Amino acid sequence: MDPILVPKPEGLFCPAGGFFIDPVRPVARALVTHGHADHARAGHGAVMATAQTLDIMALRYGAEFTQSRQPYDGPVRIGDVTVSFHPAGHVLGSAQIAVTGAQGRIVVSGDYSRVPNPACAPFEPVPCDIFVTEATFGLPVFRHPDPLGEIAKLLASVRAQPDRAHLIGAYALGKAQRVIMLLRQAGYDGPIHIHGALQKLCDYHIAQGVALGDLRPATLERGRKPDFAGAIVLAPPSAFAATWSQRFPDPVICFASGWMQVRARARQRGVELPLLISDHVDWPDLTRTITELDPAQVWVTHGREDAVMRWCSLNGRAAHPLRLIGYEDEAE
Amino acid sequence: MTGGLAAFARLLEQLAFTPQRSGKERVLADWFATQPDPERGLALAALTGDLDLRQVRPSLLRGLVSGRVDAELFALSYDFVGDLAETIALIWPVDGSENPSLADVVGQLRDTSKARLGDVIVALLDNLGPSQRYACLKLATGGLRVGVSARLARTAFSKWANLPLTEVEEIWHGLTPPYLDLFAWAQGGAKPETAAYAPFRPVMLATAWDAVTMAARSPADFAAEWKWDGIRVQAVSDRGTRRLYSRTGEDISNAFPDVLALLEFDGVLDGELLVRRDGIVAPFGDLQQRLNRKTVSAAMLRSHPAGLRVYDVLVWQGQDMRNQPYDARRAVLDAATPALPAQIDHSPRLDFTTWDDLAALRANPSDPVIEGVMIKRRASPYIAGRAKGHWFKWKRDPFVIDAVLLYAQRGHGKRSGYYSDFTFGVWDGDVLVPVGKAYFGFTDAELKALDRFVRDNTTDRFGPVRAVKPLKVVEVAFEGLNRSPRHKSGVAMRFPRISRIRDDKPAAQADTLETLQDLLPK
Ligand SMILES: [Zn+2]
Numbered sequence: 001m002d003p004i005l006v007p008k009p010e011g012l013f014c015p016a017g018g019f020f021i022d023p024v025r026p027v028a029r030a031l032v033t034h035g036h037a038d039h040a041r042a043g044h045g046a047v048m049a050t051a052q053t054l055d056i057m058a059l060r061y062g063a064e065f066t067q068s069r070q071p072y073d074g075p076v077r078i079g080d081v082t083v084s085f086h087p088a089g090h091v092l093g094s095a096q097i098a099v100t101g102a103q104g105r106i107v108v109s110g111d112y113s114r115v116p117n118p119a120c121a122p123f124e125p126v127p128c129d130i131f132v133t134e135a136t137f138g139l140p141v142f143r144h145p146d147p148l149g150e151i152a153k154l155l156a157s158v159r160a161q162p163d164r165a166h167l168i169g170a171y172a173l174g175k176a177q178r179v180i181m182l183l184r185q186a187g188y189d190g191p192i193h194i195h196g197a198l199q200k201l202c203d204y205h206i207a208q209g210v211a212l213g214d215l216r217p218a219t220l221e222r223g224r225k226p227d228f229a230g231a232i233v234l235a236p237p238s239a240f241a242a243t244w245s246q247r248f249p250d251p252v253i254c255f256a257s258g259w260m261q262v263r264a265r266a267r268q269r270g271v272e273l274p275l276l277i278s279d280h281v282d283w284p285d286l287t288r289t290i291t292e293l294d295p296a297q298v299w300v301t302h303g304r305e306d307a308v309m310r311w312c313s314l315n316g317r318a319a320h321p322l323r324l325i326g327y328e329d330e331a332e
Numbered sequence: 333m334t335g336g337l338a339a340f341a342r343l344l345e346q347l348a349f350t351p352q353r354s355g356k357e358r359v360l361a362d363w364f365a366t367q368p369d370p371e372r373g374l375a376l377a378a379l380t381g382d383l384d385l386r387q388v389r390p391s392l393l394r395g396l397v398s399g400r401v402d403a404e405l406f407a408l409s410y411d412f413v414g415d416l417a418e419t420i421a422l423i424w425p426v427d428g429s430e431n432p433s434l435a436d437v438v439g440q441l442r443d444t445s446k447a448r449l450g451d452v453i454v455a456l457l458d459n460l461g462p463s464q465r466y467a468c469l470k471l472a473t474g475g476l477r478v479g480v481s482a483r484l485a486r487t488a489f490s491k492w493a494n495l496p497l498t499e500v501e502e503i504w505h506g507l508t509p510p511y512l513d514l515f516a517w518a519q520g521g522a523k524p525e526t527a528a529y530a531p532f533r534p535v536m537l538a539t540a541w542d543a544v545t546m547a548a549r550s551p552a553d554f555a556a557e558w559k560w561d562g563i564r565v566q567a568v569s570d571r572g573t574r575r576l577y578s579r580t581g582e583d584i585s586n587a588f589p590d591v592l593a594l595l596e597f598d599g600v601l602d603g604e605l606l607v608r609r610d611g612i613v614a615p616f617g618d619l620q621q622r623l624n625r626k627t628v629s630a631a632m633l634r635s636h637p638a639g640l641r642v643y644d645v646l647v648w649q650g651q652d653m654r655n656q657p658y659d660a661r662r663a664v665l666d667a668a669t670p671a672l673p674a675q676i677d678h679s680p681r682l683d684f685t686t687w688d689d690l691a692a693l694r695a696n697p698s699d700p701v702i703e704g705v706m707i708k709r710r711a712s713p714y715i716a717g718r719a720k721g722h723w724f725k726w727k728r729d730p731f732v733i734d735a736v737l738l739y740a741q742r743g744h745g746k747r748s749g750y751y752s753d754f755t756f757g758v759w760d761g762d763v764l765v766p767v768g769k770a771y772f773g774f775t776d777a778e779l780k781a782l783d784r785f786v787r788d789n790t791t792d793r794f795g796p797v798r799a800v801k802p803l804k805v806v807e808v809a810f811e812g813l814n815r816s817p818r819h820k821s822g823v824a825m826r827f828p829r830i831s832r833i834r835d836d837k838p839a840a841q842a843d844t845l846e847t848l849q850d851l852l853p854k
């Protein structure tokens with residue numbers, strides 16, 4: 001009997017259902033866990049995902065990103081397997097995909113997090129025989145602190161340097177809205193300025209009922225120089241390399257990412273205020289999740305597979321690295 | 333701001349990530365203003381390198397962590413993080429929530445016997461959170477690596493305290509952490525009197541030669557001597573205590589026991605530290621190999637013997653000479669040096685009657701290790717700091733080459749939106765080899781033009797670095813050239829800066845590596 005899922009160059013393939021999960025190349029039929037670009041690509045024949053993930057893909061790639069959108073709407077039989085989607089706690093619309101066949105059940109978690117995030121339902125542990133885990137922060141040095149503590153650092157810095165703009169690098173889907181929500185949670189109710197590249201996804205969050213408060217475009221208005229002193233400005237990290245950032249005199253460069261745990265990474269990016277805010281499981285949550293689910297096998301994908309493999313072997317767990325190519329871990 | 337080790341950990345973080353000097357000074361001022369004694373003084377001592385703690389070797393730390401963490405997981409983590417203290421701070425499996433005072437931690441790291449040091453560190457690590465563990469381990473291993481020199485820390489202190497830096501430096505070596513008397517002085521108390529032997533006296537510095545003002549002055553009022561390309565030092569021998577200080581007051585005695593052995597006098601001399609073999613002054617690169625060492629090997633002492641060429645005398649046989657005119661001090665100095673060991677001599681005075689005579693001498697120095705002339709007003713006392721109108725340096729013209737821009741990296745602070753750190757190269761056959769980096773020398777307008785060029789001509793990106801099409805020629809000025817096995821080109825420039833953008837020159841006409849190699853000291 002074939003295994004339920006097999007790794008192929010395009011991604012994880014289900015022979016009994018004829019679909020790929022999060023394929024990195026165009027395929028006839030794709031199931032997509034969430035809207036991040038390395039998981040959700042344009043050009044597939046048909047895409048099944050949560051309604052929110054499909055909306056996000058349309059926002060990013062245009063309405064024609066696939067020939068057939070199939071919003072997930074409860075467990076569904078595809079070929080000889082049953083497919084169900086379950087919250088992953090990663091970003092708006094994110095899901096784990098469970099595939100159940102005669103051989104048992106595999107859960108592909110996609111990217112996941114166990115820290116509460118108001119934009120999405122919390123991670124749902126789904127009992128399974130094989131658990132496919134990401135390993136973005138799969139090293140025991142990664143232990144993410146309370147994100148509100150990081151926001152407190154940011155607000156202290158804003159208060160201490162009222163004459164400088166705080167320019168926060170945050171990826172457009174998930175991280176940017178997370179930082180905004182955390183700021184609101186911490187009681188900051190002033191305007192937050194956003195780079196144009198964040199506008200569509202912030203609007204979409206608001207439309208989906210995620211309150212983000214007073215957002216304003218970080219643009220220069222014709223005829224007068226806006227005063228960004230003391231302002232909080234969010235932008236995708238790529239904007240820091242663009243001339244766009246030259247409008248801010250002497251900004252405090254901040255970056256909201258799990259990578260900020262490693263000082264050399266922060267320094268290499270020229271970050272003055274690292275904000276350790278992540279959408280992924282850290283090491284304690286990753287290993288705790290495996291222990292809780294207690295699957296017969298663990299498959300490890302994108303990230304630090306070696307360390308997760310080592311932990312599994314130390315804990316007497318059967319594990320297998322997938323070595324899938326095409327998933328980036330920089331974009332966190 | 334909270335207190336204790338948590339606050340100190342936060343201080344280290346802020347210092348490490350704040351790029352500009354002024355920003356670091358502001359962070360330190362805030363620390364001095366908000367932290368109580370002895371915490372603020374202990375942090376200052378940690379930054380100036382004056383905390384005398386037990387040296388904790390990396391091997392001890394590796395041993396401790398191997399008792400707690402799987403070796404393979406540790407190796408994978410260390411490989412990723414790249415810093416031992418940081419890896420251990422992050423990976424340590426138990427988190428505590430204690431926040432001991434800095435004084436408590438310093439006390440433990442100072443007073444624990446060597447045999448019990450491991451146990452004490454384990455107990456500390458168990459009781460602390462990750463960022464405090466990091467601070468604790470950085471203290472224990474020495475070298476905070478937050479981009480703050482001892483000088484910058486003292487400067488920040490004196491600015492915050494509104495006290496002259498020269499006075500702070502003068503008494504510094506008589507002070508001991510946690511500097512209660514220093515902070516009392518900062519807040520209106522009495523200036524601490526230094527009781528220590530062989531203190532540092534702030535040095536007199538020159539301003540750059542200015543042809544306009546000098547033309548109006550009479551050459552007869554001035555003396556001149558060569559400016560040697562070594563390290564400016566102050567050699568002190570005070571009732572048996574001998575010390576060698578850098579011009580910023582760092583005690584560099586440990587690295588130069590051979591020079592200390594030469595100080596057979598009672599007084600304070602100002603001069604140039606040079607490597608000298610059989611009376612011949614070696615190029616700066618030779619001296620560089622003896623710098624930044626805590627200790628020095630016997631082989632290095634033999635192959636790179638150091639000596640002094642003295643310029644001035646501040647104190648002699650118990651008498652403070654600093655208020656006497658330069659000519660009088662020089663007379664004492666010239667009379668004294670013949671009796672001293674041969675590795676100490678005085679810098680000869682130059683014979684000139686007109687400024688043109690001096691210009692001719694400067695254009696043709698008698699030794700390759702001369703980097704220009706020093707011009708000193710005969711009537712001037714020895715004044716701490718860079719007082720105007722007394723001493724002038726007239727450097728040899730810098731070397732210049734035309735090089736091609738190869739890579740650019742974004743700057744920090746006010747330049748964070750601009751590509752302002754440039755790597756340039758010269759031709760070696762038909763390939764361009766990188767020969768140096770420069771991040772200043774250009775005007776704001778030139779920076780904008782270079783930034784535009786980088787953005788329009790990027791061929792590749794590596795993290796924050798961009799490779800650019802080899803089209804832009806810049807004139808690079810630099811003060812000297814050393815051999816360097818660490819650089820692919822085999823040469824390292826001193827003090828390179830971009831002096832001009834050569835839009836008139838095609839890249840093919842940039843200089844060659846051969847031209848550069850011809851400038852190496854023979
Ligand atoms: Zn993701």
Ligand SMILES: [Zn+2]
Nearest residue numbers: 038039111327
């Ligand atoms: Zn991912």
